[in-house]
Amino acid sequence: MTAPAEPTFDDAFAAAFTTLLRWRRDVRHFRPDPIAPDLLDRLLDAACLAPSVGYSQPWRFVLVESAAAREAVRANFEGANAEALGDYQGERAKLYASLKLAGLRDAPVQLAVFTDAGTQIGHGLGRKTMPETLAYSTVMAIQNFWLAARSANIGVGWVSILDPDALRADLAVDPGWSFTAYLCVGYPQAASDRPELARRGWEAPHGASRELLKR
Amino acid sequence: MTAPAEPTFDDAFAAAFTTLLRWRRDVRHFRPDPIAPDLLDRLLDAACLAPSVGYSQPWRFVLVESAAAREAVRANFEGANAEALGDYQGERAKLYASLKLAGLRDAPVQLAVFTDAGTQIGHGLGRKTMPETLAYSTVMAIQNFWLAARSANIGVGWVSILDPDALRADLAVDPGWSFTAYLCVGYPQAASDRPELARRGWEAPHGASRELLKR
Numbered sequence: 044m045t046a047p048a049e050p051t052f053d054d055a056f057a058a059a060f061t062t063l064l065r066w067r068r069d070v071r072h073f074r075p076d077p078i079a080p081d082l083l084d085r086l087l088d089a090a091c092l093a094p095s096v097g098y099s100q101p102w103r104f105v106l107v108e109s110a111a112a113r114e115a116v117r118a119n120f121e122g123a124n125a126e127a128l129g130d131y132q133g134e135r136a137k138l139y140a141s142l143k144l145a146g147l148r149d150a151p152v153q154l155a156v157f158t159d160a161g162t163q164i165g166h167g168l169g170r171k172t173m174p175e176t177l178a179y180s181t182v183m184a185i186q187n188f189w190l191a192a193r194s195a196n197i198g199v200g201w202v203s204i205l206d207p208d209a210l211r212a213d214l215a216v217d218p219g220w221s222f223t224a225y226l227c228v229g230y231p232q233a234a235s236d237r238p239e240l241a242r243r244g245w246e247a248p249h250g251a252s253r254e255l256l257k258r
Numbered sequence: 259m260t261a262p263a264e265p266t267f268d269d270a271f272a273a274a275f276t277t278l279l280r281w282r283r284d285v286r287h288f289r290p291d292p293i294a295p296d297l298l299d300r301l302l303d304a305a306c307l308a309p310s311v312g313y314s315q316p317w318r319f320v321l322v323e324s325a326a327a328r329e330a331v332r333a334n335f336e337g338a339n340a341e342a343l344g345d346y347q348g349e350r351a352k353l354y355a356s357l358k359l360a361g362l363r364d365a366p367v368q369l370a371v372f373t374d375a376g377t378q379i380g381h382g383l384g385r386k387t388m389p390e391t392l393a394y395s396t397v398m399a400i401q402n403f404w405l406a407a408r409s410a411n412i413g414v415g416w417v418s419i420l421d422p423d424a425l426r427a428d429l430a431v432d433p434g435w436s437f438t439a440y441l442c443v444g445y446p447q448a449a450s451d452r453p454e455l456a457r458r459g460w461e462a463p464h465g466a467s468r469e470l471l472k473r
Contacts, residue, residue: 240383
């Protein structure tokens with residue numbers, strides 16, 4: 044068996060990849076069109092190409108499909124969101140409420156993503172001083188998924204306003220798994236190259252290169 | 259000002275992007291060739307296109323250039339690595355030692371990446387129940403950086419065998435920043451579509467789609 048030839052990425056691909064990064068959005072408004080199962084498999088395969096500490100591959104995906112499971116997630120979100128709203132005053136509170144942070148109602152595909160904190164895969168390599176790198180590996184798989192989805196013109200929204208322990212219990216997953224993210228997935232109602240929170244005046248973009256510290 | 263037209267990503271781009279994911283590697287063996295400052299700026303700009311919780315953009319990059327700073331990082335790694343080695347017995351210990359986990363000696367560009375835990379940017383939106391999403395945002399910026407680097411035929415290696423508190427002190431950064439990752443960056447000596455830990459028999463790849471749970 045011969046090894047595959049090393050690919051060359053030219054300037055045109057690098058430019059198109061930058062366009063992909065620029066148009067990846069946290070999508071909250073979805074069309075109801077379903078996503079073909081083969082395509083979802085392909086996106087999950089892309090997720091699994093992420094780096095992981097000690098090659099531990101700790102990402103675990105749960106497809107949340109049933110009405111009962113989705114209702115449990117929505118109730119969880121509403122409780123956590125009401126509590127978060129209490130932290131904001133006046134105009135900010137109204138803006139926050141109007142942002143419709145969750146595509147939970149409309150997204151045709153919903154994935155709960157966990158990190159298997161007890162995995163023996165990878166034999167613990169590389170995470171002795173920084174055990175949080177296990178969850179970081181799952182986060183990188185999510186970013187792969189997100190970008191692969193956008194390359195197929197599919198949108199992803201990450202819902203983090205959730206009680207992680209309650210969600211794990213509601214979905215009856217392995218108690219050794221920790222909750223990492225809840226993803227709403229579907230074809231977006233509209234595309235944009237600007238974050239919704241920037242468009243709505245919540246926050247402005249900040250550069251990094253200019254403030255690069257040197258040591 | 260008119261909004262830019264929405265890009266269309268075709269099947270050829272999606273296939274090339276999958277190739278990019280497949281050939282992104284955790285690189286530990288670098289050529290000494292420098293990286294042009296403009297190119298490094300472009301990779302940092304790609305990092306800043308990552309999603310962040312509440313648009314908080316908490317990533318902070320420190321370019322580690324001086325001999326003193328690099329020596330402090332190397333000493334930190336050697337201490338943490340010796341301690342980690344004590345956890346493995348016999349052949350595994352030898353393999354572990356032979357993996358040369360760090361490109362710390364050779365990588366022409368080295369970046370310490372922090373998360374600004376005290377940032378007011380984004381007004382705390384979305385992270386009340388899951389404060390760890392702030393560091394997750396930085397991790398997604400790192401994955402953007404990693405993939406953009408690969409698209410420019412540059413390799414990245416993530417070193418996690420470090421004492422995070424000592425590193426933060428050594429580099430004299432804002433005490434409100436938490437340490438997220440140390441990245442070695444440079445042109446790789448060789449490319450591969452298989453993880454080094456797989457090639458060396460440390461761990462095998464595991465699929466995800468087949469074990470997808472449904473709820």
